[in-house]
Amino acid sequence: MMKEIETRIKEVVKDLFTQNKIDLFIGYSKGSLPLTSSPCFITKSEDIEKLVWNSFCSNNLAVYLPRIFNPQPRKKEKIELPRIGILAKGCDARSIVVLIKEHQIARDNVFILGIVCQGMGDRKKIRNDIEITGAEEKNGRITIVDENKKEIELKREELLSDCCIECQHATPPIHDILIESGNQRPAAPKGGGRDFEKKSIEDRWNLFQEEISKCIRCYACRQACPNCYCRECFADQTKPRWIGVTDHISDVMFYQIGRIFHQAGRCVDCGACVRACPMGIDLRVFTHKLVRDAKELFDYEAGVFLEEGLLLATFKPEDKQEFISEP
C-alpha cells in the first residue's frame, strides 16, 4: 500500500510540474538513519524520484509554509508568492487550515496533496539502547536490525506515535487532491494526559516538574510547530522580558506554559513538538489538555473548519462559567 501511495504521489507531483502548476513541492525523502524520513523540497521534475512515502513521514510539513509566504525580515517590495505543492496528512492539513485562518498562507498559492493518513511511527518508541542499524517495512510489519545484525520484527501499530493512535482526523479536512489509503484505522479514545489528569494535584505537579526539568530550552518544540510562526517569540523578547533566560526550572516552566497556552484553540495535536524534543519530554501530556478543553468547554477543534472563527476571538452566550469563583 505504501509503495502504491508513493507511486501515486510521484505521478501527481509530476503532473503538477508538467502542467506548470507549482514552483516547489514539499514532501519527504529517505532519511539518513533507519526509521526516518526527511522533509524534501523539489523544484524540478528530475528530483521527483527522491520522494518517498513510508511509516516515518512524520514531520508536519506545514511548518515550512509561513516562512515562505511571510519571509523575514519583511520585504519592502511586493514579492511574487511561489506556488507550492505540499503533501499533507490529516494533521498537516489541519495546520494548513489554521495557518490560512491566521493569514499566514495564501490559499490560492498552495496545492494540497492530501493523504488519508494511517498514522506515523515514532523512532523513540524503540528503546534508545537498541542501536538500529537497518530497517525494512513490509505489509504492515517493520523489521529492524540491531548492531549485532539481530532482526526484530514489530507490528506497525506498535511504533505509532501517541498522537497518531488517538488521531480523529486522518483525512485532511482541506485538500486539492486526496489519496486514499484503504481502511480507516479506528481512533483510540482520547487519552493524552488523561491518566495524568487522574493523579493528585501534587503528583501532577511533581511529574510536571520532572518532565520540565529535562528541558534545555533549545526551542525545538517551538520551531517544529507550524503554529509558532511569530516573528519574535515572547520567549525571546527583551522589552518587556517575559521570561528569564536561565535554565532555572521556573523560567523553563514559564516558557513551556506560555508556549503551550499560545496553542489554545490552535493545536492540531500533530505531535511535532513531542517528536522534536531532544530530551524526550512528553509535552503532549500538557498540550493535549488544551485541545481537550477547547472541545469540551467550547466545542471547538482547531483546523477542522475553515469558516469557523478563532477560538479566542469569539464567544458564545452559552460559554461555561465554571471558572468563575462565586463568593
Added chain:
Amino acid sequence: MHKRVLVVGGGIAGIQASLDLAEMGVEVFLLEKGPSIGGRMAQLDKTFPTNDCAMCILSPKLVEAAAHPNIKIIANAELKSLDGEIPNFRAKILKKPRYIDEEKCTGCAICMSKCPVKIPDEYNKGLSKTKCMRIPFPQAVPALPIMDRESCIYHQRGKCRICEKFCEADAIDFDQKEESIDVEVGSVIFASGSEEFDAAIKDEYGYKTFPNVLTSIEFERILSASGPTEGHITRPSDGKEPRRIAFIQCVGSRDMQMGNEYCSSVCCMQAVKDSVIVKEHLPGVEATIFFMDIRAFGKDFDKFVNRAKDDYHTRFIRARISAVEIDPATENLIIQYNSEAGSLIEENFDLVVLSVGLLSTAGIRKMAARFDIEINACGFARTSSFTPMTASRPGIFIAGTFSGPKDIPETVMQASGAASAAASLLTELPIRELREELPQEFDLRGEQIRTGVFVCRCGINIAATVDVPGVVEYASALQGVVHSQEFIFACAQDSQKLIGEKIKELKLNRVIVSACTPRTHELLFQKTLSSSGLNPYLFEFVNIREQCSWVHQKEQEKATEKAKDLVRMAATKAGLLEPLSRMSLKVNKGALIIGGGVAGMVASLELSTQGYEVFLVEKESELGGNLRHVHYTLEGEKTDRFLKSLIAKVKKDDNIQLYIDSEIREIMGYVGNFHTKIGNGKQTTNNKPRELEHGVVIVATGGEEYQPSEYLYGRDERIITQRELEERLTKQQSAIDKLGSIVMIQCVGSRNGQYPYCSRVCCSQAIKNALKLKEINPEVNVYMLYRDIRTYGLKELYYKKAREKGVIFIRYEEGEEPQIEAQNSKSEQQASNGEVLVKAYDPILQRNLVINADLVVLSSAIRARKENKILSQMLKVPLNADGFFLEAHVKLRPVDFATDGIFVCGLAHYPKDVSETICQAKAASARAVTILRKDEIEAEGRVSQIRKERCSGCGLCIEICPYTAIELEEGERVAIVNEALCKGCGACAASCRSAAIDLKGFKDEQILAALSVV
C-alpha cells in the same frame, strides 16, 4: 449670547439630553430637584432584557455629566419661573440649602459617618436607614452630602454640630440659605419625569398594611447588591428568604377605578426581569406573575420572556387579582384568582410584589400649568405623533416619562431627539468655545526619572488608619522618587497649585498621587499636570482610601503596609510611563443617510437645519418608505399630509443631496472620514458625484412587511393584510361598507419559533383599523384574534375604545392558531359573497368557535430587510438574530453603533410606530451632530499601538476588536491600528501572542513592572 439650554430633571432623560447638547457645543444647565442626578434608573438593580447592572452603565454617564465643561449641574433646586420665548428664555431657579459649602466640601463623607441622626433612606425607599447628613448614594453626582434640616439635632434643638467638628475642610454651613439663580437660555427641555403610583391607595392589596407586600421599586432595591439587604433577598416581616413570590401586574395602570386607563409600558418586563434575577439569587424560589397581557413589545423582549418561562420556570398566570389577604400566623399572603378554566384557585405566597405604574400627579399637572405646557387626558405632556418631543409652548421640548410612560431606550431616544430639536432652534447663536491655553510640554528626552509622590490624608479619612507620614517617608526611598509630601486634601485648590509648583521647581517628570479613586479624581490631577507643562499621562493614581483606610479600619499597620506596597508598585510603573498624545482627526462635515423613508428624511432635515450637508440615498424611485402605506395614526392624525410636506421640504432643501434609485456600493473609512461609492439604479439622477466624502453615516433603511404564507394569504382575495385593509379603508371605502363580518388575526409571522420577536405595532394598527371600520359602519362585526394585546402606553386608551365600540377580542394560544377554510373560494367558483370560515379556540369560553368572515385581515409581521446583511458587512456593524441592526447598547446607546460615527434609526433598528421613528431619527441626528460639529475629534490617549517588526498579521486582534479599529495591511501583512476608533480596552494587546500590539498607558512592561514589586 452663545447657545444655552436649560434641562429640567436630572434622570437619564435629562442627563442624556445634557450630554448630547454639551457635545454639540451648547452650554447646559441641568436642574435637578433632588440632591443627586440619576433619577429612577439609579435605583434599579438590573435592566431588561440583557440584565445589565443599571448602576454600572449609568454611573459613567453621571461622572461624564459632572466632568463636562459645558454642563453645569444645579442639584437640589427647583425651577420657579420661566419667562420669555425663543431664544430668550429667562429662568428663575431656587437652589435649596444643603448646609454645606460646595466649594469647600471634598465629598470625603466624614460628616456622614459622624452624624448621630439616622433617618429613613429615600434611595432605598425607606427600607434602610441613612444619616441626616448623607451622600444620597455612593455614586451620587454631585458627590456632596446634604443635610436633612428637619431631623438635624442642631437645627431642631440648637446643639450637636458634630459634623462641623470633624469637617477638616470647614465646609459645614448651618446658616446656609436658599439661593436664587437666574439663567438665560435659548430653549428648555423638560425631563421632569413621572411618579410611581402610590400602591397604598389600592388598599385591597394590603400595601403598607401587610409587611410582605412591596412595590416593584422597593423590590429592585432589595435585589440590588447596594440595597438595604445587600442583595440578599429577604422579606421584611421576618428576614427570611422567600420561597414563593407573586408579582401582581397593572397596579395603578389600566385601571379605570384609579382613573389611570393607560398602560405603564415597563412593568411587565420589569416583573419578568425580577423573576429571573430572583431565581438567580435564590435557585429554589418560585416566581409567579399575575398579568392581563404580557407586553413584551420591545427588541428581544419576547425572547427574554421565553427564557424566563423555559429556563427560569417563571409561572405566568393570566388573571386580574382583586385582593391580597394575609395569613396572620405566618404573615404569608393569600391570593385568590380565577383560572382560565374558570375555577377559583387560592395560593399562598411569602412575598407579593406590586408592579406599580408610572403616573402624573397633581403636582406634575400644576407644574405643567405653571410653565404653559399642555397636558393630555392622562396628565402627561401633550405631543403629536409627528413632533413627539415638542411641547405646546414654543421653545420647550419634552423628554422621558413626562410625556408618558416609557422604557429607558425610548427615553434616551426622546432625550437625544429633544436635544436635537432644542439645538435646531439655536442655529443662529455661536457655540460656546472652550479652548484652554496649555503651556508647552517639557521635553523629557534624555531626562532621568524624577518622580514626585503626593500622599493625601483626606482629612482623617485616610490618615486615621494609614500612617501617612510613614508612607511619605517610605516613598522617598523608592526608585526615581525625588520628592514626597502629604496633603490634608490633595484635591483641594491650593494642593493643586502646590503640585504644579513642585513640578516646575523640582522638574518632576512623573507624578504619583496616593489618595482616593481615579474613577472620580484622575481627571483633576491630570489637568494639574497639563497646566504645569507635564504630559497628563505621566501620572499614576494610588487608591489608599477605598482600598486601604476604609476597608481596613481596624488594621492600621497592615493598611499602612498595603499603602506602601501600592505606592511602590505605582512608582515602579511610573518610571516606565511615557508621554502620550491624543491623535486628532479632521472631521468631514457631511452625513450619509441611507434610506429615504420617514426616518431618513427627518434625520436629513434635522442635520440640514443645523447646517450640515446631507447625502440622502434612497434605493426606490420615490421617497416616503413604509409611511406611504400608513394613512392615519391610531390617534387619528393624517399621515398623508405630513409625509407630503416632509418630502417637499427634503426636495427643496439645498443642503440635502438626494440620490434616488441609488444603492450603496461601498463604504470605506471611519468616523469623520468615510468614503462611499454610490451605484446607479434604474435611472441616472443627473450628474451628481457618485463618490462621496462624509463624516458620519445614519442607517435608516427601514423594514418590510412580511408576506404571509399562512392563512391562505395570496390564494384567496378575501384574505388580506392590515396594510391592504388600510389602503382599502382610505381609497375604496365603498367596498368596505358592504362587509358584515371581519376577522383580524394578530401575530402573523411574529412571536413564532423562527421569528420570536413581537412586531410591536400590529396590535395598535389592528385596533386603529378596527375603529375605522366601526366608524365607517358601526354595524360591522369585527373580531380580533390575538395572543396578547400590546397597546402599550397611551395606546391602551384605544383598546378600551375598541372594546366599547363592540370589537370582539378573542384570545388564542401559541400552537392553537386559528384555522381558515375558504368556502366558495373565488378561484374555484365565481361567487364573490362566499364566506371564509375562521375556526378558533376560545380559552375563556373553553370551546371552539367558528366565525363566518367576509374578510380576514392578517396583522403580518415587520421583517428586517435582507439587504441589511450586505450593509452590515460594509459598515462592519452587527445585526441581531432577527436581522435588525444591533445598537451599541440596548439601553443607553439605542441609536449608536459600537463603531463610532455610524448611527441607526427607524425600522432598521426594530419595528416601531411613526412617532417613535421620528424620535429615533432626531436622536440619530443629535448623536451625529456631536461628531459633525467638531472640526477635529480627539482620539483616546491610551490606545493600542503595533510593533510592526513583531506582527505576523495573524488577524486575531482584528477579530477581537469590538470597534473595528484594527485592520490588516494586506501588502505587508501587518495589523494597523486606527487610533481614532480605538477605545483603549486592550483586548487586542492581551491576546497577541508575540506582544506585537500593546496598550499605551497600560503597556505590558508597565504592568509587569508593577507586578514585579508586589
Added chain:
Amino acid sequence: MMDKNFEPRIVAFLCNWCSYAGADLAGVSRIQYPTNVRIIRLPCSGRINPLYIVKALQNGVDGVLVSGCHPGDCHYISGNLVAGRKFALLKNFLVHLGIEPERVQFSWVSASEGPRFAQIVKKVVNEVKEIGPIEKMVKRL
C-alpha cells in the same frame, strides 16, 4: 497544616469599569475585608494577558484574583466574554499542571457589588491561607 501567621500576598487584576468600581463601593460602604490584596487596575478584564497571571505566580505572589464585569456588562462590549474563554482554559491548564485551583481565581463583580467584592476577596484570602505560601513556580531574584 495551616500556618496561622501566614499572610498571603494576593494580586487582584480589576477592570476599571465594574470590578474596580465594586472595590470602590466596598470602600465607600466601609465593608471590611482582609488586607492581603494588592489591586492592579486595568481598563478591562480583556486587557489581562494570561501570562500576567503566570508571571505573578513566578514572582511569588500567593494568589491571583482576576475580576471583570458580568457577562453583558462590559464597558467595551465583549472584552470580558473574549477574556472569559482564555481564563477558563488557563485555569484548567494551570490546575492540570498541578497549580492549586485556589491560587488563581476569577470572578465577575459589578460596580454595585461592593459586598460581593469583599466576599470574593475574603474567600480567596482564606483559601490561599489554607493551602499555604506558594512554592511552585516561584523564582526569587
Added chain:
Amino acid sequence: MIEEKIIKKNRLNAMLQELSKEYSIYIPAGENGDFRFCELRDTNDELVFWDYRNTRISPKEILFPHSEILYEFSRDESHQFSISQNNDDQRKMKNVILGIRPCDARAIGFLDRVFIGEPNERFVDPYYLKRRIHTIIISLACNRPQISCFCTSLNGRPDGEEGADIIAFDIGEEILLKTVTEKGKEFIKESSKWLGNVKKSDIDKKNKIFKESAKRINSRVSVEKVKEKLDDSFEADFWNEIHRKCLGCGICTFLCSTCHCFDITDETSADRGKRIKCWDSCMYPLFTLHASGHNPRPNYKERMRQRIMHKFNYCPENFKELFCVGCGRCIRNCPVNLDIREVINQVSQLK
C-alpha cells in the same frame, strides 16, 4: 611517563565514596539508553554506564553550564548601588568527570582553547577557568559506537586520549586506567590504594576490544578540503538549498560538545539584579541581533551558514582545528534529519 593501573569494577564504589569527600563526581546516569551527566549523590548506587553509548546532551554543560550568574547588584534606600560576586555556587571546588566518551573529552580540549586559550592569552573566561583547573576528566574509551558516529573522520578514535586526564577502558570485570596528563598522574597517585597493576593480558584485552570498536565506525566523511572550500564559498548558491529543511531550533548547537556561543543578560527588578551568562545558538533569530535592530543573520540561510562556517572555517582559522568531533548528536537528534555528514560532503564537493 604514562602510567597504567587497574581497578575492579566492584571496588569502584568504595573508591568514589572516598573521593566524594573531596570532589564532586559527575557520571552519566539514566536508563533505557537515555543518559545525562549528573552529580553522583549516592556512592552506593550501582554504576550502570559501562556500556552506555553516549549522553543525549554533551558533558560540556558541567564546565560550561546553560546559565550561570556572574554577579549580583542592588540599590539601597539611599539610592546607592553595590555589586557582589556570585557566591551561590555551593559546589565543591574540585570535580571529577567520570565516564565521558573520548569524542566529548576531545571537545573539552577544544573548549579550553576557546575559553582559556594558550598561556598568556588575553581572553580568558575566569568562570570557566576556575572550574576547569579544578576538574579531573576520566574518559571512558568507546566500546559502543553508533551508526551516526564519525569521530574517525575527524582525527578522533574510540580510544582517543585528547582532552582527558585519564582514560578508562572497560575490559570486563575490571577497568584499566591510563594516565594522559600530569594532573591525571597526580590523581592516580592519590588513589593508588584502590588500584592494582596492569598485566600484559589486560593490555591485550584492551587492544582487542578497542580495535574492534574502531572497526565498527563505518561512517566516513571527507573533511580534508572543507576549510579551504569554505574560504571561497560565503556567497555560494549552496547555502540557499542546504538550509531549507532546517527548523531553526537549537538542538544541534545545544547538544553539540563543541558549540560554545553564549549571551550575557541582566535580570533585574526595581532594586536588585543579576548578570547572567547563558547559552546562545547561532540558529536563533536573536543571535547577534544588534541593538539598532539590524540583524546580520536575519534568516535561516545565514544562520545555517554561520554554524557551518564557525565549525569548519572560522574555528580552524583561529584554533587550527575543525570544531566537530563526530559525536553524531546533531544527526541523531535533528528533528528533520538534516545530517551534518551530508552537509560536509556537499561542501567538499563545492567547486
